[in-house]
Amino acid sequence: MLHIAILIPFLWAALIPLMRVLPRIHPGWAVLPAPGALFIYFLSRIPQSAAGESLFTTVPWMPDLGIDLSLVLDGWSLLFALLITGIGTLVVWYSMFYMGKNSESIRQFYLYLLMFMGAMLGVVLSDNLMVLYAFWELTSIASFLLIAFWYRRERSRYGALKSMLITVFGGLAMFAGFNLLYLMTGTYSIREIAAQAASLPEHSLFLPAMILVLLGAFTKSAQFPFHIWLPDAMEAPTPVSAYLHSATMVKAGLYLVARMSPVFAGDSAWFWTVSLVGLVTLLYGSFKAIRQTDLKALLAYSTISQLGLIMSLLGVGSAAAFFDDPAQIALFGLATTAAVFHLINHAVFKGSLFMVVGIVDHETGTRDLRRLGGLIKLMPVTFAVALIGSFSMAGLPPFSGFLSKEMFFTAMVNIREFDAANVGSWMLLLPIIAWIASVFTFVYSMILVFKTFGGKAMNNKLDKLPHEASAGLLASPVLLVSLAFVFAFIPNALGRTLIDPAVAAVRGGVLSPADAHVSIHFWHGWTTELWMTIGVVLLGSALYMTYGRLKMLDREWSGRDTLNRLYNGLLNVLENGGRRFTDLYMTGSVRLYLIYIFLFLIAAVGGTLIFSPGISLGMENYAPITFYEVALVVVMLGAAAAVPFAKSRVNAILFTGAAGYMVTALFLIFRAPDLALTQMIVETVSVILFLLCFKFLPKLKREKEKHVFKWTNLLVAAGVGITVTLVAMASMGSSPFEPISNYFLNESYESAGGKNVVNVILVDFRGFDTLFEIMVLGIASLGIYGLIKLGVRTTPEQGAKSTKPASQPHASFPLRSNDVILRTMSRVIVLIIISFSLYLFFAGHNNPGGGFIAALMTAAALILLAVSFGMDTVRRVIRIDYRILTAIGLSIAILTAAGSFVFGAPFLSHAFGHFELPILGDTELATAVLFDLGVYLAVVGVVMNIIFTIKGED
Structure with a gap:
């Protein structure tokens, strides 16, 4: 069933062109059943997952290479499958009312969306690293198409290209890391690699493999300094942003880090790299978010910040792998639970906030904070959704974001007791950074809701008079944000069904879901974490109140960013350098191109023949040469030699065809009727193609007085002929293996049923x-x-x-x-x-x-x-x-x-x-x-x- 689950979005996408026969209804209605049915299926698997059961299925693909379509559904992959299909269903519903059935290329939009959904399911369900990589890159391609959906806009094309270049770069690095893991373990199976994890840290390839895998994860999940693609990706339609950049694509890197934790978590380099990169991303993204004037840009940097938060929790949670004491494991393992819980909360509040921003843009015609304000009376339902989503993102009660944020503070306070590198009191920097970033998080959350909906209305600056959105447009964000209430009051029920199985899977199956359970409550007394939250609210409120006087809105989100300038500069250097280098050899001369190709052939193949030991020409195995063979070869050589001296192209074609037909005759003599038939028909069709190509060619000139014999041509032609002849002769005498032809002759009928x-x-x-x-x-x-x-x-x-x-x-x-x-x-x-x-x-x-x-x-x-x-x-x-x-x-x-x-x-x-x-x-x-x-x-x-x-x- 898992293979079918992955296949369904692709099959549904293939049927989208047939939707043209249904012109009176929105294509979204035909698309909606696919993610909806998948969501229901994955919901039905929750009881088995909560009981600690995993569903594993495999279909052989290329077993000799260790590549099979192996899929696993455990607590971690089930959580992501629910996010992918559940939020995907809401996004499809939202897009029907946001874009309209007459929107530009709406069918292509759904085709790309379903392709992305299928690719994401493939990523989170794959147990084979090579299959995971294939789906990983497919998400990059699909996201490129979605971000560039409005491809007539320059910013859309720029953002799509940037996202693909950065994520594909990381994907290639990850691909190299996967192959290093294969060299160390002899398998591409994640489960089998994790089973050998204890012996891997001593291997010389362990650290390079770790770095390469993390590059793939960091680029995909927009970690600093690879985050620069995410703000530009906001040029995509809002439904795309709500889906890709809150619940799916940007979470793929988090998924990979958690999935590979059983393999790498026992090494301190993993702990420090993942934790510090996550914290730096959290701090940088939260600070950049408060400086934005575009609502989607603010959400983009807030997404970067929240992804850094979850990444840091996954890094801190890996500290549990250094201990055998259950108390210590529970102390540091709390971070993993917090990461899983906040991942769910982030998908809930960020998805709804993206939809809110889309509604504001849809109803007012702008996302510029300097033109917005006073919308609370005109759009009360939208304001309520924005208020709940923003407060949950800020970590305020009584919303679920408060619970996961408190767990985040707890994990950062606890990590002071872990000192893998003997840094002593410097460990105190981790909770301090986390607290400062949380202050900025509070500020940008307040900016999002109150700068948009509070204050004085500025309808004179808007393109149209705003009003409340339709019920259809509000349905998805209202339903999604309501989960911030529901999860806040039943966190332990959510924990037993989704969080605990996911944590157990992340820990490599060493714990059962029951053993991984952490009780989640609103009140734990006057703890350090609570005082940190109070401090966040007080200082954050002060910063927000002085927000205007601090002039934090003095530059645009897409402006003079150093990292963006570095990216643009590198891209220009690569383009200009590549163009100049290419111009050195791409001169427009077909003759030179052929010389390059043939010289490389001579050097590569001829060098192999010369320097490889044990190669012989094997002339003793040749059959006797008959008169007919000699006659055919003489005619063939004569026809070939006449081609360069032909006075017209028609004659050249006739000579070429004569050489080809002589080859056909040789095939007949050597009793190869299939090859003879193929050669004969190819020669016949080629004559027609040559004749048709005449209209594209200039007249053939044979000016003898200016003709210069080109010795280069002669030498290259002779070199190729000699090299190929020697290869043919060597193939008869230097192979240490039995000819494979015997296998084909013996197995053709027995194994394939053909004579x-x-x-x-x-x-x-x-x-x-x-x-x-x-x-x-x-x-x-x-x-x-x-x-x-x-x-x-x-x-x-x-x-x-x-x-x-x-x-x-x-x-x-x-x-x-x-x-x-x-x-x-x-x-x-x-x-x-x-x-x-x-x-x-x-x-x-x-x-x-x-x-x-x-x-x-x-x-x-x-x-x-x-x-x-x-x-x-x-x-x-x-x-x-x-x-x-x-x-x-x-x-x-x-x-x-x-x-x-x-x-x-x-x-x-x-x-x-x-x-x-x-x-x-x-x-x-x-x-x-x-x-x-x-x-x-x-x-x-x-x-x-x-x-x-x-x-x-x-």
Whole structure:
């Protein structure tokens, strides 16, 4: 069920284009059931989680590489799954009333949102580090699309790019850390790595792995100094901010730190790094928040501050790993409980506050604090939500934020008794920093609510007269913020169902949820923490009252920030430096590009041949050379040698085709009919492509008086030829292993049910190669389409001077014959070729043929039809969009490959069997045929899309 839970958002997203048939309703109504159903499912798992049970499931994917789709649902992942789906449901509801069904690209918005939801579920449920990384990067891509949703705005594009660059940088570092962990433990499973945690600190790769993993977590959760992407990400629509930047994406780093704590928590470097980075982020973010004039910017820095608070608690909580005494473990383990509790509270009050800011912006047309005020009478319900959310964020009773903030103070006071680095009284700085940051937190919370809703109304500065939002727009923030009341008065019920199982999972399963329970109450007497809270209120109130006179609003949130200037400067250096370096070798000369490529080939491959020991040419294993082989090779070499001296491109094409057909003949002599068929059809189709490309090329010039023989060309060509020849000879004599061909010959029928070894290799043994090859072909065909249809202009001035349409860059090259005999014969020949291609497709598993060859044969038939009657006729008779056909073929291939998961088999596993069918009798059926069908459709689509695109057809 866990795999289905992850798959549901992606499947739902794939169905969004079909929502066009429902134009009268908001697309959100069709999207809402997906997160709602998932939330209900995860709610149903709470009893098992509270009892200490975990749900683990795995589907083999690439077992030889240690990569499987292993998913685990324990207390920690269940908490995040509930946040992702629960707040996701409220955000979808809120977006329906915030954006409207006629909003710009609303269907794309929901597609990106569902893709992000599925990726986040994949992150929190994955037990395999490589699978976690794949979903991790997918969240970066999806968030990029969501932040840049209003892509016509420069700030949206800037914010999206910044967020992706920083988080992807951290993700790559994390990827390296994961691989170091694999080198240390021999597994990618988080559970298995945690089981070996006791022996890891002594390993030389332990500290580098820790730093790299933390880089990924810190960049994702906007920890200082990587926080700079989060304020710019506020250019996203408010529903995106409420979802990504309060409950999901920014919490992914917190999730990772807690999940990896059983692995790294026993090292003091982990404690100090996580704790100090969290506290610095808390202090910096809270101070920056009070200097903002934009409400979303204020919330952005408050989010940074709160993320730092939770991060510091996770670091302090890791101190429990240094002790065996239950009392000491409980003393420092309290911080982990506080982190989990505050994570829940933050999702509640921050999500509702983002929605409030969206409502204010929606109803007033601005988020500028200098233009807002006096909205309490006009928007009383919105004010009530803002008041509760802000007071909970400030840590004031009687809201749940007060309880987790008190636990935060308790953890910081307790940590004075822990001295892992013998720093003595310097440990007192931790609670002091926490207290100062809490004062700033109180101030920006008061600014948020009272500067917006209190004071004198300034309707003359607003774009429109404000009024209370609709019930639909208010429903989500009201329901969400009400949880700040509910959780405040039933904290222990929340603890037993969600907090305790999560804490037990974070501690690596060494405690049961019952043993991890911490009693949470409002009143604990006149404790140090209470006096700290009173001090926060008193000093915070004084700062707020003198707020205007301190001139803390003297600069904008996106202004002269040193770290932002550093980021922009580094980006400019990279862009300018990369451009200058690229200009050194990207001269526009295809000849030079080929020289670079071939020289690298000679150096890499030739160097390997020379310096690798034990390589021999193995000439004694060669078969006798016959007269026919010599004759074919002589003709082939002659044709190839004639190409550079051809006077016209037509002659060059004919010589090239002659060389290709000689290779076809060699394949026939060597009894390789599949290769011969493929080579023959490729040569045929290539002639048409060459002819069509003529219209894009200048006239061929052969000016003998200016002709200079290029020795560089000769040397490079000779070097490549010699190198490839030596590789071919070495492959016959230097391999220490038994030829793999014996394995394919023996297992082709027994394991894959096919007698045609070549086709079985393509669709079964090496199916991954084939899948990626047709993907590359599809991308290449789309690239050709984009280059030709969109028109490539080197400068804006050239574009302004050009009067030709982008879709017709050159005069059309005629591709139609007036030969009556050809047109008459082709009517029959095309049917014969297509019939033969279908035979090749169905017979390919046991006889020469297969999807790839059949597709080329079908494309050749269509090309013959186009040559005979014109492409317009082909387009009119065969109404197929070949780009869509390519997509259908790729989809069939991918779905067939992934279908093996349903049966618990690795990706791209195939099955076959014999069945008694009517009329046909005993018939062998193989799922590889479905995969081959995808290859067939994709290749036909690619070839015809290229043909029609180059010809100038749509």
